[in-house]
Amino acid sequence: MPDIETAGDALAPLAIAAAQGEAYRRRIAAAATTPVDTYGEVLARFAGPLPEQGSDGESIIRELIDKAESGIRATTGPRFFGWVIGNSHPTGVAADWLTSAWGQNAANVVAAPAASAVEAVACEWLLDLLGLPAEASVGVVSGATVANFVCLAAARSEVLRRAGWDVESDGLFGAPEVRVLIGANAHATVFSGLKYLGLGAKRVRTVATDDLGRILPADFALALSEYAGPTIAIAQSGQICTGVSDPFLELAPLAKAAGAWLHVDGAFGMWANASPALKHLTAGIEQADSWGTDGHKWLQTPYDCGFAIVRDAEAHRRAMAVSASYLPPASDLERDPSTYVPELSRRARGFSVWAMLKQLGRTGVAAMVEQDVAVAQQMAAGIAVIPGVELICPAELNQFMIRFGAGLSAEEGDHLTLATVAQVQEDAVAFIGASQWRGRWVMRISVCSIATTPEDGAITVEAVRAAWETVQACR
Numbered sequence: 001m002p003d004i005e006t007a008g009d010a011l012a013p014l015a016i017a018a019a020q021g022e023a024y025r026r027r028i029a030a031a032a033t034t035p036v037d038t039y040g041e042v043l044a045r046f047a048g049p050l051p052e053q054g055s056d057g058e059s060i061i062r063e064l065i066d067k068a069e070s071g072i073r074a075t076t077g078p079r080f081f082g083w084v085i086g087n088s089h090p091t092g093v094a095a096d097w098l099t100s101a102w103g104q105n106a107a108n109v110v111a112a113p114a115a116s117a118v119e120a121v122a123c124e125w126l127l128d129l130l131g132l133p134a135e136a137s138v139g140v141v142s143g144a145t146v147a148n149f150v151c152l153a154a155a156r157s158e159v160l161r162r163a164g165w166d167v168e169s170d171g172l173f174g175a176p177e178v179r180v181l182i183g184a185n186a187h188a189t190v191f192s193g194l195k196y197l198g199l200g201a202k203r204v205r206t207v208a209t210d211d212l213g214r215i216l217p218a219d220f221a222l223a224l225s226e227y228a229g230p231t232i233a234i235a236q237s238g239q240i241c242t243g244v245s246d247p248f249l250e251l252a253p254l255a256k257a258a259g260a261w262l263h264v265d266g267a268f269g270m271w272a273n274a275s276p277a278l279k280h281l282t283a284g285i286e287q288a289d290s291w292g293t294d295g296h297k298w299l300q301t302p303y304d305c306g307f308a309i310v311r312d313a314e315a316h317r318r319a320m321a322v323s324a325s326y327l328p329p330a331s332d333l334e335r336d337p338s339t340y341v342p343e344l345s346r347r348a349r350g351f352s353v354w355a356m357l358k359q360l361g362r363t364g365v366a367a368m369v370e371q372d373v374a375v376a377q378q379m380a381a382g383i384a385v386i387p388g389v390e391l392i393c394p395a396e397l398n399q400f401m402i403r404f405g406a407g408l409s410a411e412e413g414d415h416l417t418l419a420t421v422a423q424v425q426e427d428a429v430a431f432i433g434a435s436q437w438r439g440r441w442v443m444r445i446s447v448c449s450i451a452t453t454p455e456d457g458a459i460t461v462e463a464v465r466a467a468w469e470t471v472q473a474c475r
């Protein structure tokens with residue numbers, strides 16, 4: 001049997017990864033964005049048969065860097081405005097590297113005492129920062145998709161418990177019907193959660209929204225009045241295209257009066273609640289029963305990180321807790337991280353959450369969110385005055401949309417918009433993506449990085465102008 005431990009210095013890859021990771025970040029910070037190789041080009045470099053024999057770690061890591069780096073999208077650069085992507089801040093990355101080096105499995109407190117304790121502190125800080133009830137429980141999950149799933153599992157458990165049904169033991173066959181209310185412009189991943197939970201992605205009562213995607217309270221009240229049984233209502237903070245939040249001050253009392261569980265998908269929008277200047281946008285959010293959000297968006301942690309937050313900790317525990325004779329239970333004074341998440345074994349994400357909360361502090365989070373919103377507004381104003389460009393919605397938060405070919409037919413506008421998005425990406429001064437809104441293509445801009453400055457905003461306005469001029473010249 002080969003002695004794999006003595007094939008070179010087994011620990012050498014750690015130093016190479018650290019040095020190369022740092023060098024990459026310095027390059028990206030200066031270059032802002034870069035063109036990348038395609039999937040096919042990268043695949044061609046990696047493709048080949050499974051190696052029969054192992055090799056030494058140092059050469060493997062060097063080969064990985066050589067073959068992968070030109071296919072790495074510069075999402076951590078200051079002019080990356082695609083989807084809703086945070087900066088993967090170096091301090092969070094360093095904590096994440098240590099998490100891997102320590103090899104901790106955050107399944108239980110005996111296996112990982114430090115991970116459990118740090119996660120407990122970080123979760124307490126998070127509730128404080130986001131203005132949510134201190135008694136709520138928090139599961140540290142892989143992102144908002146899973147956070148929403150976990151919260152909806154707790155909701156399903158509790159609304160059925162109140163109807164005399166134990167869904168954890170008896171499943172859904174024969175259970176009282178659970179009605180789900182959801183805004184017409186909810187995020188696609190919330191439907192995934194409904195799908196996983198047997199509640200059905202299509203078996204929902206869609207609630208009407210206004211022109212920016214906010215739930216209309218009158219239709220919400222009507223929907224609640226249509227069914228007296230177990231009900232889960234799903235609102236959101238941060239519509240993916242417009243960034244707006246639902247009117248929680250109106251929705252929460254209506255849900256409460258009807259005995260419905262109110263869940264908020266707040267992947268990025270609920271971070272406005274951490275800013276004194278912006279929290280009016282999320283007023284009343286703390287009145288909900290559960291909240292799903294991301295760490296890898298506006299807390300800037302590395303991927304993957306999200307939080308499932310549930311007011312009723314017992315419902316959360318019922319829906320997620322796992323027990324087995326070989327798993328030592330935590331005492332009442334200890335936190336077992338697996339109690340609040342779907343996985344047993346998982347990485348100890350609490351270290352990077354703690355590190356980022358320490359890095360930014362309360363005022364740092366507020367300042368970052370406010371700066372991103374200010375840059376989004378500055379960019380929206382700058383782009384809106386370019387001839388032929390139409391601002392589809394204002395930047396109330398960090399998201400906004402524009403369309404190209406104002407005054408032309410809808411089809412031509414779609415074509416010109418997609419062409420301009422492609423041109424911006426090819427020019428590689430900034431990265432911006434496309435989306436559909438109300439059936440038409442738009443360029444959607446998301447400002448969600450601590451690295452983005454007003455100067456980056458100004459450079460990007462010019463990049464959009466240049467791309468649009470190129471597209472028009474080619475017509």
Ligand SMILES: Cc1ncc(COP(=O)(O)O)c(C=O)c1O
Pocket residue numbers: 083084142143144145146187189190236237238239240265266267268294306
């Ligand atoms: C409103 C909203 N909900 C849910 C999600 C899913 O989050 P994740 O991709 O982190 O699972 C997103 C992602 O952008 C989002 O914007």
